Amino acid sequence: MKPSSISAEALFEAHRELLRWEWIAGHAHPERRFDETAVRDAQSAADLVGYLNYIHPYRVQLVGRREVAYLNNVPPEDQERRISRIVTLEPPVIIAADGITPPE
Helix, strand or coil: CCCCCEEEEHHHHHHHHHHCCCCCCCCCCCEECCCCCHHHHHCHHHHHHEEEEECCCCCCCEEEHHHHHHCCCHHHHHHHHHHHHHCCCCCCCECCCCCCCCCC
16 A cells, blocks of 8 residues: 655645644645655654754654744844755745744
8 A cells, every 4th residue: 555645735725724824935836745654654743743953854844932043043144044954855844833933
């Protein structure tokens, strides 16, 4: 049986109303998918989440208060470089949690 895979867009649409999600960036790549092996081998939802202290390609990336504080406490050129490094790994979804507004 082939492992299932879900796109960023499908995940967003499935949870948009309940979680009050708003799509704020990445409109050009809604088809990005989770790694099928990671989905198959996950023993819990936590296995599919990456935090900014270690970037996991093909996993949800969470950005909360601590991560935004980390990004906001560096010069703009460092902030841009760090954000570019994250998106270069093409995570299917980056979630801004805790009601925060992520850096531009």
